[in-house]
Amino acid sequence: MQKKWLVIVNPVAGNSASKKKWPLIYNELLLQKFEVEVIFTEFKNHAVKIVQTSIKQGFTKFICVGGDGTLHSIVNGILSLNPINISEIKIGIIAIGTGNDWIKTYYISKDYKKAIQIIKDGNTIKQDIGKITIAKNNETVYFNNLAGIGFDGYVVNKVHKFKNLGFLAYLTGAIVSLTSYKKATLEITFNNTIIKEKTLMLLIGLCKYSGGGMQLTKNSDPTDGLFDISIIYKIHLFNILGNLSGLFNGNITNHKLVNTYKTAELKIKVLDTIKTYIQADGELVGSDDFSVSILPKAISFIVPK
Known part of the structure; x- marks a missing residue:
């Protein structure tokens, strides 16, 4: 099984705040001893293809760096592929978007250091999907x-x-x-x-x-x-x-x-x-x-x- 986290970064999320903050986020991930592979999205719904390819390569751990739209694409990438190991797949989020609505239900901080700590702690919830x-x-x-x-x-x-x-x-x-x-x-x-x-x-x-x-x-x-x-x-x-x-x-x-x-x-x-x-x-x-x-x-x- 792939031990690395696949980090999907939407550089235009939050009026391009994601691109500006990425060096700080990347340094914090390394500081927290995350093994990561990083891919930047290049067009709308690119994350769908990235996720599908990555799951086929053995990735099961994903970090979304972006907003609600990026997370939406990652979810669609997983479920449209419907992998047999879906129960092993988990998603963390470092939220940088316009609305950042999904994180509010779970009280996930918009502070990237706190968000990374949540991901490191690894507590998961199985959520319904529409x-x-x-x-x-x-x-x-x-x-x-x-x-x-x-x-x-x-x-x-x-x-x-x-x-x-x-x-x-x-x-x-x-x-x-x-x-x-x-x-x-x-x-x-x-x-x-x-x-x-x-x-x-x-x-x-x-x-x-x-x-x-x-x-x-x-x-x-x-x-x-x-x-x-x-x-x-x-x-x-x-x-x-x-x-x-x-x-x-x-x-x-x-x-x-x-x-x-x-x-x-x-x-x-x-x-x-x-x-x-x-x-x-x-x-x-x-x-x-x-x-x-x-x-x-x-x-x-x-x-x-």
Whole structure:
């Protein structure tokens, strides 16, 4: 078995903060006696190919140096390969991104020295993973944090313009987008329930945080074998501005405009001609009809004790 850690560095993560901090991170890894092989990503989703090649070479220990998008690619690289030794594979993260949402659920520090110490301690948790199947092309996409369709996908499509604002990028994108977004009629099927409504957005959560620290799903537990879904049919700009604290402390999920449920699978049909974006972990992954199912405790992540 390969003893080395494969370190996957996204040099453009966090407005290229990853590239600037990498020499310090590398020195700390060596100081902490890590045996590492390092690969820099060169294009979007390059980490998918890197991971698949590395697993075939015997690597089972991965360190992600980047943001939520880089971690998303690593997860997709593992699960799309579906290796027979998946139970031996584990992922640690040194978070340098815009939102850094996934780490917030587990209280992983953004301080690279503390993050490296967590990886060295080696405590793991087996987390549920979401599996999206997009009907149009039968494409499969996995997510480890949160997915959605509608307004949040629309915002993700806009957010790149505001990346320099850091965690406020998502909130800024949402406020700017709210007046221009046109709601689509969705048919949402889950737990023997069918909902057909003009819908602002549907959120499908595993972990607690998204959009730069917002808590938009209720009672999230990434190991309970269930998605926490929020359906919002309509919301106005004054509702958002009047509930800013609720977006970040989770109280927004108690608002009368937010409907919350738990389910292990669901199907979504878009009943309009409006192009409706799907996002997974803050990455645009497609549009139109799709289904989602849960893979219980599918991947081991290194988290604090």
